[in-house]
Amino acid sequence: MEGEIMGEGEILGGGEMPGGGEILERTRSLAAPFVFFIIIAFQFAAKRLQDLKRGASKTDKEMQLRAEINQLLKDAASYSQPSTFAQAAKLRRMAAAKEKELANYQAHLTQEMKLSYDLYLKVLFIVKVIAHVVIILWFWSSPVVYVSQHLVQPFGRLLYWKIGGSSDNNVRVGIIPWLILCSRVSKFVCRLIK
Secondary structure, three states, rough: OOOOOOOOEEEEOOEEEOOOOHHHHHHHHHHHHHHHHHHHHHHHHHHHHHHHOOOOOOHHHHHHHHHHHHHHHHHHHOOHHHHHHOOOOOOOOHHHHHHHHHHHHHHHHHHHHHHHHHHHHHHHHHHHHHHHHHHHOOOOOOEEEEEEEEHOOOOHHHOOOOOOOOOOOEEOHHHHHHHHHHHHHHHHHHHOOO
């Protein structure tokens, strides 16, 4: 059985692998921030799409219709004499027709924007699920980060789920608890940033 791999850079009966433990340690030390930045990027993208969906920007046509309505109402207000009542009524009817046109345009635009952003949100959700599955499969049997045992004293067992305990007074944090923690922190950060 000489040459059989036992653990982090150790070979049974063969000493240590040259540089193996160092590469594994460097990869593991980058895993936690890598996962966190992926999760926070997805969270920011979803928040941005939700904000865009909620407050769609005004288009040129909408602003032009509003300007025409305001101008018609100003002109109608300037005709205050009884002899110009017919012209004022005509301008008010034209303004009402423009307002109806604007309402129809806004309803159509809102429906288009909602469908568009809903599609983007669905695609983002699918990509997010695929990324989570890939990350979970990638880090399933290895710890993502080591945390001192006294920092997580009552919750230590929850953090090393499927990894297998603690070593050297450090708790090995598994990928599932790390993903949960990262998603909660990223949601909190997204709420703070507006």
